[in-house]
Amino acid sequence: MPRFAPAATNSPMVEALLPWFAGAARDLPWRPNSEASVTPWAVLVSEIMLQQTPVNRVLPVFREWIARWPTPGGLAAATPGDAVRAWGRLGYPRRAIRLHAAAAAITSRHNGDVPSDYALLRALPGVGDYTAAAVASFAFRQRHAVLDTNVRRVLSRAVSGTATHGRGSVSAAERRIALEFLPEDAERAATVSVALMELGALVCQARAPSCATCPLAASCAWRRADYPVSELPARPAQTYVGTDRQARGAILAVLRSRTDAVQRRELRLGWADVAQFNRALDGLALDRLIEPVDGDLFQLPS
DNA sequence: TAAACGTGGCG
DNA sequence: TCGCCAAGTTT
Numbered sequence: 001m002p003r004f005a006p007a008a009t010n011s012p013m014v015e016a017l018l019p020w021f022a023g024a025a026r027d028l029p030w031r032p033n034s035e036a037s038v039t040p041w042a043v044l045v046s047e048i049m050l051q052q053t054p055v056n057r058v059l060p061v062f063r064e065w066i067a068r069w070p071t072p073g074g075l076a077a078a079t080p081g082d083a084v085r086a087w088g089r090l091g092y093p094r095r096a097i098r099l100h101a102a103a104a105a106i107t108s109r110h111n112g113d114v115p116s117d118y119a120l121l122r123a124l125p126g127v128g129d130y131t132a133a134a135v136a137s138f139a140f141r142q143r144h145a146v147l148d149t150n151v152r153r154v155l156s157r158a159v160s161g162t163a164t165h166g167r168g169s170v171s172a173a174e175r176r177i178a179l180e181f182l183p184e185d186a187e188r189a190a191t192v193s194v195a196l197m198e199l200g201a202l203v204c205q206a207r208a209p210s211c212a213t214c215p216l217a218a219s220c221a222w223r224r225a226d227y228p229v230s231e232l233p234a235r236p237a238q239t240y241v242g243t244d245r246q247a248r249g250a251i252l253a254v255l256r257s258r259t260d261a262v263q264r265r266e267l268r269l270g271w272a273d274v275a276q277f278n279r280a281l282d283g284l285a286l287d288r289l290i291e292p293v294d295g296d297l298f299q300l301p302s
Numbered sequence: 303t304a305a306a307c308g309t310g311g312c313g
Numbered sequence: 314t315c316g317c318c319a320a321g322t323t324t
Contacts, residue, residue, distance in 0.1 A: 046320085047320065047321095048320095048321095049320090050319085050320040050321095051319090051320065051321045051322075052307090052308085052309095052318090052319055052320080052321055052322095053308090053309080053319060053320080053321095054309095054310085054311075054318090054319050054320090055319085055320080056311090057309080057310075057311090057319090058320090089308080089309065089310085090308080090309075091307090091308035091309040091310085091319095092307055092308055092309085092321090092322090093307090093308070094307070094322090094323090095307095095321090095322085098322085098323095125322095126321090126322065126323090127322085128321060128322045128323080129321090129322090130320075130321060130322085131320085131321075131322085134320070146320090148320045148321080149318090149319075149320075149321085150319095150320065151320090168303070168304085169303085197320060200320090201319090201320080206317085206318065206319090207312095207313080207317075207318075208313090240308075240309080244306085244307090245306080245307060245308060245309095246308085246309095248307085248308080249308055249309075252308090283306095283307095287307090303324105304324100305323105305324090306322105306323090306324090307321105307322090307323090309319100310318105310319095311317105311318095311319095312315105312316105312317090312318090313315100313316100313317090
């Protein structure tokens, strides 16, 4: 097989996707077409921040973060608490702890350079299959199946003709379809991956796909099948108010606003459910998101 | 494998 | 108003 031949089956889709991406791609600061030089470290930081988090909320935190810690060594030299504070209200703050731990691992194990190898990336704290594939693809231009929620949805619709992808882990079938979709050439495959993500984010959206402007509409299996609806039951309600998660968030918000340690009693102010407060506090300490000092004082980790 | 894990914008 | 959803990972 010629090395540069795209997979024959999906070639028309790739041929339509790439020109669309060239014209529609957003100029995001972690992309190579942005003005600043984009390091593998910046790509890694962006991917961690973008986990379950909209682009618009990531942008300001990312800029601040990269300006302050332009290298893994810089972040590794800071405290975990500095990372949690700089994370602000991005959500899932243990990502900040894990990113800090990843920076330390990169510094000690990889001489301060973000590794390009998928397995080495995957071994870093907070880096799962998606993030390892994304960094290897986008920063190092390798050929990997980059299966985030956007790509899964786009391929599920366009190739398989089904309304939704599975909610759980990526299936072997999904991975095979994704790999078959990618051109053999690694550089081109990396661009296809980011283009699929962009298409899912801007056009083939979860709730309101804009098929009228979709470059894949002509060959889309879902459209051809007249948009069959999802067979999956609705996902369980995502409650937040009144949960332990909210309690953890509130405690952390107080500690982020302080430079010194805070009394347990003060953190508990306004919290009617003492058992829940205690669960939240203990959980945060267990996750190393906060640190007990002298028994009844708590602070961000030093 | 399912559940836990933040936060906020949007229809 | 409120449920859905957003570039997942870990245990």
